[in-house]
Amino acid sequence: MALCSAVLIGATVAVAPMTAHLNRPAAAAAAFDFDKGNAVTGLLWVRVGNVIKTIVSPRGNDATLVFRIAALSATAQFDAIAPYHPTAVGIYSDLGRRPASEAATNRNKNIAILYASYRVYSSLVPQASAEWRALLTDVGLDPDDDQENTDTPIGIGNRAGKAVIAARAHDGMNQLGDEGGRKYNRQPYSDYVGYRPVNTAYRLEHPSRWQPATVTKGNGIFTVQQFVTPQMGVTKPFSYADVKDFPVPPPHNSDARNQKGYKQQVDEILATSAGLTDKQKMIAEFFDDKFRGIGFSSGNIAVNKGVSLDRFIEHTAAADIAGFDALIAAWAAKVKYDAVRPWSAVRHVYGGKRVTAWGGPGKGTVRDLPADQWQNYLDVPDHSEYPSGSTSVCAAVAQSGRRTFGTDEITLSFRFAKGASFVEPGITPAADTTLSWTTWSDWMRDCGLSRLYGGVHFKSAIAASSELGPKIGDRAYELVRRHVEGRTGPES
Known part of the structure; x- marks a missing residue:
């Protein structure tokens, strides 16, 4: 899951209480090796989980939203590297096939992954826009580069992320708060199916x-x-x-x-x-x-x-x-x-x-x-x-x-x-x-x-x-x- 925030230490993880600090030092992020590294484990694991915990789920136990963010971001990442694979086609996009020479290292794939992830996180958790921008700027990428040229990893990543957003915006979770025709004062992820408990918090009428x-x-x-x-x-x-x-x-x-x-x-x-x-x-x-x-x-x-x-x-x-x-x-x-x-x-x-x-x-x-x-x-x-x-x-x-x-x-x-x-x-x-x-x-x-x-x-x-x-x-x-x-x- 691209939302993890614990620190990898070999095969063992030292689990410490989460802190309120969202930003990893830019110098450490800049050291990321695009050619040999993995942008999910090397960058996103370190930062994204703390952001989501701070804004969405302080203890990480609100499963429905946590796993929706995880599924959409992971799908965007898969779709972003599909063009660099010999046969793969994205789940929500078909962005063609790039030459094998472009997949010789992880560089293009990592760039595509980061832009796809940036688009998804910005859509799902817009409150953290500054942190999402920093995910890119800290490694020398431009969050304002919204090109959709599929000859470039930036364009591929942008299109992959946007395709996932478009496909899932009205998937039933009410991400935009507009289900049921609500036009004003929208409430994202609010109930529109009309659930009502038969018991109150003060009396168990129906055990x-x-x-x-x-x-x-x-x-x-x-x-x-x-x-x-x-x-x-x-x-x-x-x-x-x-x-x-x-x-x-x-x-x-x-x-x-x-x-x-x-x-x-x-x-x-x-x-x-x-x-x-x-x-x-x-x-x-x-x-x-x-x-x-x-x-x-x-x-x-x-x-x-x-x-x-x-x-x-x-x-x-x-x-x-x-x-x-x-x-x-x-x-x-x-x-x-x-x-x-x-x-x-x-x-x-x-x-x-x-x-x-x-x-x-x-x-x-x-x-x-x-x-x-x-x-x-x-x-x-x-x-x-x-x-x-x-x-x-x-x-x-x-x-x-x-x-x-x-x-x-x-x-x-x-x-x-x-x-x-x-x-x-x-x-x-x-x-x-x-x-x-x-x-x-x-x-x-x-x-x-x-x-x-x-x-x-x-x-x-x-x-x-x-x-x-x-x-x-x-x-x-x-x-x-x-x-x-x-x-x-x-x-x-």
Whole structure:
């Protein structure tokens, strides 16, 4: 994913708290090697993630917007280098074929990638226009060069980026805030499908259904959650035609009439909460940050395989499209089933009775916690519980990665320094902790379990998403593969 912002250190990444500094020193950026480097890992990884976190998603956990930005930018990057490939054709543009001599080094491809990315980021996050311009000026490129001459990498990059923007501006996500015919005072990404919760934040009338929580930043101001981008479920996918091709079975245990199943999954959440280890907490935090937990993981796996720039871009395009398209299917089911979160279900089952669970930051496991004061380890998500969006994405990304590299084997390792937790800063983990994976399957499994550890999903949601994601990962891989091979006609 071109949105990653952690720092690459060999095969291991030292994960530190994000800072508010958006700009990398210009001198460091100017040292980028256009002929041998990779503009995504060498430039965009360092800077883009911090910008998106500052403006869009401070903790990187707003999956729908994060993965839309990732999918559109990765597609633009793929389309920008397609003219330098022997057979490839862009997903949203066909910009011809450049001579093989122009692809002898990475220079032209990197320039095209940067201009395509600049156009997409400027469209999706215009608030950061100064930073996007600096992405180019810091390496000696002119952001005002808007030529569309396909004999030049600048023109190719501009056209590739603009084509993706045009194709996705009205894809259903309401990027421009004009869906439903709204002309004035537009609100980008606002709901136009008319979702309304059946429960209020103050009363759980329907214990099977999602309840918006009341949240605060600790400043005395409390707000009621709104279901984030419910229109995601009707957004146009990249890799398939109809979300109905990927049905998700109903969450029977979240039906309050199924008292045994309902209580059983609540008790499982409480038992997990009570038994949290430092490693489980770090797994929960790692995957909750979609930049480093999913995007950077996927990209770092490719880096560790030593792939070429072309191969890297093919992988990230397939992976990011897979993640975005998996979220579309997951969100359609989320709106359809509108299932209760553990946060509400624990209160419904136990009310004010004392339970044993994690007692909050720095409290460890306590045995006298009133159930109506129980909290997830992670923040309460602002959408319904079933299925798990994060697990759907991980499962889709893992499958696309298996297909791209022809193996389940990976090399991936991340290190958390002592006390690096954002939930329990200075306390957790008690010692430096390394998370490592050697297969996509293990990485995907921990991604799913991270939602259980975080207290935000029941196991049934994780299981359903683990079944859903790979099917879409296959579709995304096959879409990108067709375009790599130039098989883009109706017969393909």
